[in-house]
Amino acid sequence: MTMLSSPEKLECARKDIVSRIDPTKPCISVCAGAGCLASGAAEVIAAFKTELEFHGLTTEVNTKGTGCPGFCERGPIVMIYPEEICYLRVKPEDVAEIVSHTIKEKKLVDRLLYVDPATGEKATRESDIPFYKNQQRNILSENLRIDSKSIDDYLAIGGYSALSKALFQMSPEEVMGEVKKSNLRGRGGGGFPAWRKWEESRNAPDPIKYVIVNADEGDPGAFMDRALIEGNPHSILEGLIIGAYAVGAHEGFIYVRQEYPLAVININLAIRQAGERGLLGKNILGSGFDFTVKVHMGAGAFVCGESSALMTALEGRAGEPRPKYIHTAVKGVWDHPSVLNNVETWANVTQIISKGADWFTQFGTKGSTGTKIFSLVGKITNTGLVEVPMGVTLRDIIEKVGGGIPGGKQFKAVQTGGPSGGCIPEAQLDLPVDFDELTKAGSMMGSGGMIVMDEDTCMVDIARYFLDFLKDESCGKCTPCREGIRQMLKVLTNITTGKGKEGDVELLEELAESTGAALCALGKSAPNPVLSTIRYFREEYEAHIRQKKCPALSCKELIAFHIDPDKCKACGTCFRQCPAEAIDGGKKRIHVIDQEKCTKCGTCFDVCPPRFGAVRKISGEPVPAPIPEEQRAMA
Amino acid sequence: MSEIHLQIDGKEVVASEGMTILDAAKTVGIAIPTLCHHEKLEPYGGCRICTVEVEVRGWPKLVAGCIYPVEKDLVVRTRSEKVDKIRKVLLEEMLAHAPDAEELQALAKEYGADRDRFEKEPSFCIHCGLCVRYCAEIKKKHAVGFVDRGSNREISFIPEIASKECWDCKECFPLCPTSALQAAYVLAESLIPQPDAEVSSCSCSCSCSGKSGTGE
Numbered sequence: 055m056t057m058l059s060s061p062e063k064l065e066c067a068r069k070d071i072v073s074r075i076d077p078t079k080p081c082i083s084v085c086a087g088a089g090c091l092a093s094g095a096a097e098v099i100a101a102f103k104t105e106l107e108f109h110g111l112t113t114e115v116n117t118k119g120t121g122c123p124g125f126c127e128r129g130p131i132v133m134i135y136p137e138e139i140c141y142l143r144v145k146p147e148d149v150a151e152i153v154s155h156t157i158k159e160k161k162l163v164d165r166l167l168y169v170d171p172a173t174g175e176k177a178t179r180e181s182d183i184p185f186y187k188n189q190q191r192n193i194l195s196e197n198l199r200i201d202s203k204s205i206d207d208y209l210a211i212g213g214y215s216a217l218s219k220a221l222f223q224m225s226p227e228e229v230m231g232e233v234k235k236s237n238l239r240g241r242g243g244g245g246f247p248a249w250r251k252w253e254e255s256r257n258a259p260d261p262i263k264y265v266i267v268n269a270d271e272g273d274p275g276a277f278m279d280r281a282l283i284e285g286n287p288h289s290i291l292e293g294l295i296i297g298a299y300a301v302g303a304h305e306g307f308i309y310v311r312q313e314y315p316l317a318v319i320n321i322n323l324a325i326r327q328a329g330e331r332g333l334l335g336k337n338i339l340g341s342g343f344d345f346t347v348k349v350h351m352g353a354g355a356f357v358c359g360e361s362s363a364l365m366t367a368l369e370g371r372a373g374e375p376r377p378k379y380i381h382t383a384v385k386g387v388w389d390h391p392s393v394l395n396n397v398e399t400w401a402n403v404t405q406i407i408s409k410g411a412d413w414f415t416q417f418g419t420k421g422s423t424g425t426k427i428f429s430l431v432g433k434i435t436n437t438g439l440v441e442v443p444m445g446v447t448l449r450d451i452i453e454k455v456g457g458g459i460p461g462g463k464q465f466k467a468v469q470t471g472g473p474s475g476g477c478i479p480e481a482q483l484d485l486p487v488d489f490d491e492l493t494k495a496g497s498m499m500g501s502g503g504m505i506v507m508d509e510d511t512c513m514v515d516i517a518r519y520f521l522d523f524l525k526d527e528s529c530g531k532c533t534p535c536r537e538g539i540r541q542m543l544k545v546l547t548n549i550t551t552g553k554g555k556e557g558d559v560e561l562l563e564e565l566a567e568s569t570g571a572a573l574c575a576l577g578k579s580a581p582n583p584v585l586s587t588i589r590y591f592r593e594e595y596e597a598h599i600r601q602k603k604c605p606a607l608s609c610k611e612l613i614a615f616h617i618d619p620d621k622c623k624a625c626g627t628c629f630r631q632c633p634a635e636a637i638d639g640g641k642k643r644i645h646v647i648d649q650e651k652c653t654k655c656g657t658c659f660d661v662c663p664p665r666f667g668a669v670r671k672i673s674g675e676p677v678p679a680p681i682p683e684e685q686r687a688m689a
Numbered sequence: 690m691s692e693i694h695l696q697i698d699g700k701e702v703v704a705s706e707g708m709t710i711l712d713a714a715k716t717v718g719i720a721i722p723t724l725c726h727h728e729k730l731e732p733y734g735g736c737r738i739c740t741v742e743v744e745v746r747g748w749p750k751l752v753a754g755c756i757y758p759v760e761k762d763l764v765v766r767t768r769s770e771k772v773d774k775i776r777k778v779l780l781e782e783m784l785a786h787a788p789d790a791e792e793l794q795a796l797a798k799e800y801g802a803d804r805d806r807f808e809k810e811p812s813f814c815i816h817c818g819l820c821v822r823y824c825a826e827i828k829k830k831h832a833v834g835f836v837d838r839g840s841n842r843e844i845s846f847i848p849e850i851a852s853k854e855c856w857d858c859k860e861c862f863p864l865c866p867t868s869a870l871q872a873a874y875v876l877a878e879s880l881i882p883q884p885d886a887e888v889s890s891c892s893c894s895c896s897c898s899g900k901s902g903t904g905e
């Protein structure tokens with residue numbers, strides 16, 4: 055391994071790597087992200103290796119495992135270059151056909167292509183798939199172009215040229231200036247301008263400073279940081295080194311969630327590779343700048359991602375938020391100035407230095423520049439990672455990228471910002487996705503979680519669900535958060551189980567106000583799911599409380615199932631499938647549900663043939679009395 | 690030390706650098722309630738009863754008076770409507786745990802808090818952390834600590850340490866605002882081997898020197 059002791063040597067090495075790449079040579083890239091590995095990507099890769107060997111094609115065709123392009127739900131994903139053919143949900147059994155058809159005969163395997171559910175049209179290339187077509191994948195697209203474990207691949211696409219540029223063509227002040235001009239705001243939660251923290255830290259007199267990557271990613275269902283750090287670890291590392299140079303830090307930490315083993319492996323590998331090439335350690339690229347970095351595995355809760363808790367954990371103490379009226383940028387880890395940024399923030403730094411602030415600000419809005427990666431999940435046709443320019447509307451994300459709500463259901467709300475974000479209703483869907491706009495609407499950008507809900511979702515129950523999550527994730531140190539969540543959860547549980555009282559909504563509002571006194575942002579933002587649902591769906595709260603009715607027909611304690619005697623055709627389907635044996639039926643007899651025995655599992659409702667549609671789900675009204683035995687016989 | 694001018698409840702206050710809002714308020718006779726604050730212990734900021742409203746660049750903000758450092762031209766309100774409302778709720782939440790605690794009752798009177806607003810909780814502890822921090826920071830014994838998190842967080846004596854240390858110390862007991870810590874210890878005591886039991890040797894033949902399993 056040659057040390058790259060100058061920018062010229064870096065460029066030489068790059069040229070050498072690129073010259074060995076034949077762009078016309080077929081390449082099979084299989085996504086080796088955690089999602090695809092879970093659905094069998096490793097077996098697919100192995101099958102390709104065997105199959106190519108069988109055909110004697112090992113030297114003529116490259117194979118590689120890439121990072122996650124975000125469409126994990128349709129994984130394992132296979133891309134064939136140079137044609138850029140995209141196959142979805144590939145199984146080891148499909149491999150022989152792909153090699154014989156696509157690689158050898160240049161024909162498509164039709165059944166593995168994307169099919170547009172609306173038009174039935176097939177898409178051959180990734181860029182033709184609407185899910186991708188409507189994105190702006192400045193960061194995520196790199197994941198696809200490289201083998202996550204290969205520094206050569208990263209160098210081939212221009213890797214570490216931003217670092218070289220920063221170290222040799224820019225002063226630390228100029229790097230800072232470029233980041234300031236880009237107006238890059240933190241992608242991990244608060245949307246705090248990155249340059250402010252950097253500047254504060256740089257100006258702090260203490261000569262020992264730290265730069266830190268926050269890869270704790272505790273939001274349930276969110277995995278953008280995992281995809282980046284697993285898929286393109288060098289880009290994060292490069293951003294971090296650039297940041298260190300700008301603020302004058304010589305040591306850094308990468309705080310990765312223990313639950314992300316592949317991310318830990320890939321980032322450690324990247325650190326080793328960068329060290330061996332002289333891109334990390336003493337005298338980086340011969341510039342005289344030294345920087346080392348350690349990976350710290352976080353075994354903690356959601357709250358460990360909070361900056362002061364994370365820094366306490368780095369010091370080896372229990373990861374618990376501590377009062378910080380002096381910014382951690384001035385007094386952080388071991389009281390030294392510490393700049394903490396999110397994974398995606400650091401990935402953006404690399405691009406800003408490489409392509410310039412002007413390039414960066416052409417995406418997004420004035421106050422929220424660049425792109426943002428969201429984790430789109432819930433009741434939506436296409437789930438996955440979505441990178442869009444800031445300022446696009448929620449409607450575009452949900453309809454164009456997400457492909458709308460499946461099953462002909464109505465959209466109801468989208469929850470943004472992770473567990474302590476808020477729910478945004480249909481009427482606000484044209485809201486541009488922007489840090490400040492989301493906050494104004496009672497939600498937040500957070501780290502980019504986006505959960506879509508349809509008409510079957512009860513908004514009171516959703517608020518209850520998130521508070522139930524936060525109840526266990528709060529550290530429990532301060533009263534407003536620990537006790538406030540406890541009490542709000544009790545009220546919400548009462549409402550969803552039919553025990554709600556007049557005044558409960560006001561009580562929730564009062565409790566929510568008191569969490570404003572919480573120590574950290576978890577407590578302060580914990581009532582968002584409650585307040586936003588009260589704001590936009592107050593009538594649902596009132597229906598639960600006053601009429602004991604769940605308008606979404608979702609809260610079990612408030613619903614009942616009833617078979618309409620006029621519609622039941624005695625087909626017996628529900629009778630046979632009821633797990634509680636709660637249905638009284640028989641040949642040519644109108645079926646009747648025994649309300650005492652019914653567990654409200656909903657099976658009968660789902661299985662009653664649509665042409666009969668005899669089973670009704672009701673709420674807020676008395677269950678009609680069962681028709682008398684003697685009237686049950688059918689003509 | 691440089692002088693810092695600020696305003697608390699309309700009064701002009703001259704404080705010195707390093708003071709908290711709580712300290713500065715005291716100099717002009719304004720009392721801010723505290724529960725988890727202790728002069729000898731590290732800043733903690735757990736109970737939030739000392740919450741006050743400050744105005745930073747025109748923006749109102751809620752901060753913990755026992756920690757927030759004085760700043761030039763800071764405007765502090767220790768008894769705004771919002772602050773009083775929050776303190777009332779916090780007290781009611783704590784009273785669900787420790788309805789008979791005298792300190793809480795006195796504050797409840799001041800803020801109109803209803804002792805029975807919330808359903809009573811089985812745990813008496815209001816999580817001020819005084820016992821835990823006193824033992825860790827002053828006695829350096831770590832005989833009592835918090836376990837679990839969120840709503841499940843509770844104090845717990847560490848039997849191995851408590852059996853050696855607490856018997857002759859008990860210094861944290863009077864710190865507890867709920868005066869129930871002692872009871873908790875007594876309860877735990879049944880599980881904690883007593884110190885004199887330690888010297889009596891264990892009947893086993895290994896080299897454990899009789900330190901374990903001899904509490905009975």
Ligand SMILES: Cc1cc2nc3c(=O)[nH]c(=O)nc-3n(C[C@H](O)[C@H](O)[C@H](O)COP(=O)(O)O)c2cc1C
Pocket residue numbers: 239240241242243244245246248268269270271272273356357358359360361362394395396397399501574575576
């Ligand atoms: C409860 C809680 C959890 C958080 N979890 C994360 C996390 O997992 N990842 C993250 O980057 N930031 C998280 N944050 C935000 C961090 O405190 C911090 O603001 C962020 O890492 C700063 O980086 P940024 O400015 O680049 O966003 C969390 C904040 C809170 C209050």
Ligand code: SF4
Pocket residue numbers: 357375527528529530531532533535536572573574575576577578
């Ligand atoms: S707000 Fe919640 S998570 Fe934050 S310190 Fe207080 S109890 Fe812990």
Ligand code: SF4
Pocket residue numbers: 615631632633634635636637647651652653654655656657658659
């Ligand atoms: S809801 Fe479930 S338990 Fe009740 S009658 Fe239908 S199938 Fe049986």
Ligand code: SF4
Pocket residue numbers: 820823824825828830831832833851854855856858859860861862
């Ligand atoms: S009595 Fe026990 S827990 Fe309390 S301070 Fe003393 S050693 Fe610590």
Ligand code: SF4
Pocket residue numbers: 813814815816817818819820821844864865866867868869870
């Ligand atoms: S036991 Fe008493 S002193 Fe210890 S944390 Fe609980 S309330 Fe505070």
Ligand code: FES
Pocket residue numbers: 085086087088089090091121122123124125126127129130131
């Ligand atoms: S892990 Fe393969 S697409 Fe996400």
Ligand code: FES
Pocket residue numbers: 722723724725726733734735736737738739740753754755756
């Ligand atoms: S006294 Fe200030 S937070 Fe408890």
